Amino acid sequence: MDKKKALVVGGYGTVGSIISEILAKDERIMPVIAGRNESRAKELAHKLQVEWRTIDICDAKSISSALPNIGVIINCFSGPFTHAPLLLPELSAKSGIHYMDVSGSYEYTERFLKLNELALKNNMTLITALGTNPGIPGIALMSAKDDFEMLESGRIVFVFGTRLDGISASSLKELKHMFDVKPLIWKKPRWIKPNASSRKEYVGKPFEREVYLGVSVTRDLLTIPELVDVDELSFWSGSQSTGQGLVMIAGLKLGLTRSDRGAQLFLNMLKQMGKTKQSIPGALIKVEVTGMKQGIRQKRTMEMYCDENYATALAPAIACQQIVEKKITRRGAFVPPEIVPATDFMDRLGKFAIHSSVATEEC
Ligand SMILES: NC(=O)c1ccc[n+]([C@@H]2O[C@H](COP(=O)([O-])OP(=O)(O)OC[C@H]3O[C@@H](n4cnc5c(N)ncnc54)[C@H](OP(=O)(O)O)[C@@H]3O)[C@@H](O)[C@H]2O)c1
Structure with missing residues (x-):
């Protein structure tokens, strides 16, 4: 079975490296470690025996070259998400890739939810604010x-x-x-x-x-x-x-x-x-x-x-598994209470x- 590739942006950072390690243990998913630093991405990818890419979420060209064959994006770049560009979720939807992030920002969420039409048009699911708090x-x-x-x-x-x-x-x-x-x-x-x-x-x-x-x-x-x-x-x-x-x-x-x-x-x-x-x-x-x-x-x-950080990493890791298992099927731009199957999520969380x-x- 082909593994679903999950591009973990900030994948060698504090939260991202935990997500990458959790997903590397799931036989249905391959984390793809991404960030701006090639040698740091390579180093963790080598350790986990997975792929890596370089990406700068502020640069459209860099994003486009990192997206081929990716099924899900998990964005845990260092932030702040407040006033950060929406380029990554936008290009994600346009490229037919589901997207989620660990943003804690009120301002980012307000802008993000306006991507609903774009997500619907492209039949994709975009979820923001999936962390310890909010999430x-x-x-x-x-x-x-x-x-x-x-x-x-x-x-x-x-x-x-x-x-x-x-x-x-x-x-x-x-x-x-x-x-x-x-x-x-x-x-x-x-x-x-x-x-x-x-x-x-x-x-x-x-x-x-x-x-x-x-x-x-x-x-x-x-x-x-x-x-x-x-x-x-x-x-x-x-x-x-x-x-x-x-x-x-x-x-x-x-x-x-x-x-x-x-x-x-x-x-x-x-x-x-x-x-x-x-x-x-x-x-x-x-x-x-x-x-x-x-x-x-x-x-x-x-x-x-x-x-x-551990709980923040678990939130998108679990939601990624729910997407792969087709437990999340609605399309649009969401915050977690609207879209994440809550009882299933809490049951899985309790196992960590x-x-x-x-x-x-x-x-
Ligand atoms: N919602 C919550 O409950 C919650 C809780 C904890 C953390 N967070 C959020 O989680 C995020 C990550 O936190 P962290 O502690 O893991 O940060 P971190 O250790 O500083 O890691 C950040 C990662 O992002 C990468 N990065 C930074 N700028 C980038 C860019 N422009 N494009 C691509 N990658 C970029 C960094 O690598 P390079 O610099 O080499 O590119 C690094 O790998 C933060 O935004 C934080 O606010 C949320």
């Missing part, structure tokens, strides 16, 4: 929709551990743009500005103390009330250490991540600051939903404690090295 929380929420007869509320909590192991300089640069997005919560029938936009809360293990959380919103979540009839929906994020979180926000606002070197130095400083006896390496995603199941009102809490749990109680 997995929205899919987890949709998996509850598959199981409940009626959903009443959804609340997502995302907390970084102070070691910031899963944050690279690239991710930190994108975070600056994420913090610029105005917070919103869904109170049926509309998205509104929240009255109280922050609170201290005990979020459970492994964070054994109260964490300061702020409300924000990611672009994928805006689609959820269009897909599910839900009364309330909110997204809260924070850091294990309030001090570290505040320094991060201040540094991002001051523009310390403007250059690559500045972003790396600032990240090193934040990591140094986070080194304490209690410091925790990964990130916690907690999704709480309430709703009716078999006539009984229930609250379900799904928790995932993970390395952010992620600490996950689901608890249901009557309420």
Whole structure:
């Protein structure tokens, strides 16, 4: 059987190399390692015994020469995706190739979704924002929709551990743009500005103390009330250490991540600051939903404690497998809650090295 070739752009980077390693173990798929640096692409391709290509996502000629015989593109270039060109998804659709990326950018998603007509015209599937956050929380929420007869509320909590192991300089640069997005919560029938936009809360293990959380919103979540009839929906994020979180926000606002070197130095400083006896390496995603199941009102809490880069890599790797298995067949430009088969995705996610749990109680 011919393997489906998945071009992993940024394939030797932090997230991309994990995706490449996961896909190299799938006998139906061959990752093709791509980036601007030929020797780095070759080196990993040689190790995994797969193919490699060079590509610059800002250059149409370079993209076109990398696309022959590719079936799926997974874009995890270093970003920020905010204000990045849409050339790659556009040329992907025009060349008859499915596309997905790990963007965390609200601004990029707004532009990306306008590629819907182009994707439909070319009978292709384009998916953006498939990562740890955004990505997995929205899919987890949709998996509850598959199981409940009626959903009443959804609340997502995302907390970084102070070691910031899963944050690279690239991710930190994108975070600056994420913090610029105005917070919103869904109170049926509309998205509104929240009255109280922050609170201290005990979020459970492994964070054994109260964490300061702020409300924000990611672009994928805006689609959820269009897909599910839900009364309330909110997204809260924070850091294990309030001090570290505040320094991060201040540094991002001051523009310390403007250059690559500045972003790396600032990240090193934040990591140094986070080194304490209690410091925790990964990130916690907690999704709480309430709703009716078999006539009984229930609250379900799904928790995932993970390395952010690893979980980010799993999201497109799983969606790529779903495309190959024809579990994703709709065409157009989407965010994950609209297109990713959620229960199947969560089942597969649980098979990887992620600490996950689901608890249901009557309420
Ligand atoms: N949604 C989420 O939850 C989430 C979580 C973590 C990370 N991310 C995102 O994931 C992306 C990758 O992060 P990372 O930590 O893996 O970054 P990284 O380690 O810096 O790797 C980035 C890769 O992209 C390649 N690249 C950079 N510019 C390129 C271009 N113009 N054309 C083609 N390739 C290019 C780099 O190689 P060359 O420089 O040699 O070309 C490198 O291989 C970032 O955009 C980050 O924001 C998202």
